[in-house]
Amino acid sequence: HTKENGGNRFEIYEPALSSKRVERFNMENGLRYAQERGELTLHFQPQISLSTGKVYGAETLLRWNAPGGETIQPGEFIPLAEETGLIVPIGQWVLEQACAECKRWIRAGMPQLVISVNISALQFEQDDFPDLVRRVLERTGIEPYNLCLEITEHTAVQNMEHSVKMLHQLIDIGVKIAIDDFGIGQSSLLWLKKLPAHIVKIDPAFILNMIEDSDDDAIAKAVIVMSHNLGLSVTAEGVETEQQLQRLQQLQCDRIQGFYTGRPMTSDQFIAYFLEIHSWASS
Ligand code: C2E
Ligand code: MG
Ligand code: MG
Ligand code: MG
Secondary structure: OOHHHHHHOOHHHOHHHHHHHHHHHHHHHHHHHHOOOOOEEEEEEEEEEOOOOOEEEEEEEEEEEOOOOOEEOHHHHHHHHHHHOOHHHHHHHHHHHHHHHHHHHHHOOOOOOEEEEEOOHHHHHOOOHHHHHHHHHHHHOOOHHHEEEEEEHHHHHHOHHHHHHHHHHHHHHOOEEEEEEEOOOOOOHHHHHHOOOOEEEEOHHHHOOOOOOHHHHHHHHHHHHHHHHOOOEEEEEOOOOHHHHHHHHHOOOOEEEOOOOOOOEOHHHHHHHHHHHHHHHHO
16 A cells, blocks of 8 residues: 555565576576586596505585686585576586596596595485486496495485485495485484485584684594494595694594695596506505
């Protein structure tokens, strides 16, 4: 009735909001064709074994080189890819490409390397996902032990019954399972006990300040001890300093991944990185 109320009806035409919608619409369209236009690229971040100082493997991280030269980080487009379902074909492409790159590394003399690939909730929900994994291993010719699938804790606990069934099927194939982003979800020790997996990845949230913040240190320590007692090994993510590396070694953490030992890099850079570390470690 009043002019003010009338004005409210036009709220949805508020410029900032509608430009956000157009931006999202454009991003969605762009993402739909990004893969066939060759705009998606994979980067690989080294994972280092703390007991040997050698390269354990690498995590595959997706990047989108959008038209116009801008590189879009996964935090910006993975949520949209999940909402639209595009993550299913994109995720399949990532899995195939990552395994194909791993085959190149094996040929270059690194037969034990483990390639890790992030699997989103929607991919994990597909009942034929284990078939896809089997097909990709066959097509690319890598061994099941060369592949690790990362499922976030959040994804895993959404439907425990399905997760346990799916994880058993994947483990039967022989691939490794890592529970990603551990500690920031609705963690429960009981869940970790019930989830068939091999590796727990401690979220950077607990590692980045563990030297300054004794609470974070206590959490990292507890996750490592508990995981080991449950028969799981541990990778700490977000290691940026020498002190963090040394503290994690003291806590008997199995592996680290972080800017300190290597930023995400191209496949060729990763081969050079491996050869350099390996020649140094064995000399
Ligand atoms: P994530 O799987 O937990 O990957 C680790 C993230 O931590 C990466 O961010 C990596 O660059 C970052 N990181 C590594 N070391 C450090 C460090 O020392 N300090 C800090 N501050 N950060 C570090 P990125 O590449 O931006 O990826 C973000 C997330 O996007 C990933 O988290 C993952 O959940 C998702 N993602 C990336 N690639 C894919 C993909 O192919 N498929 C799916 N479904 N998700 C993906
Ligand atoms: Mg991950
Ligand atoms: Mg993580
Ligand atoms: Mg994360």
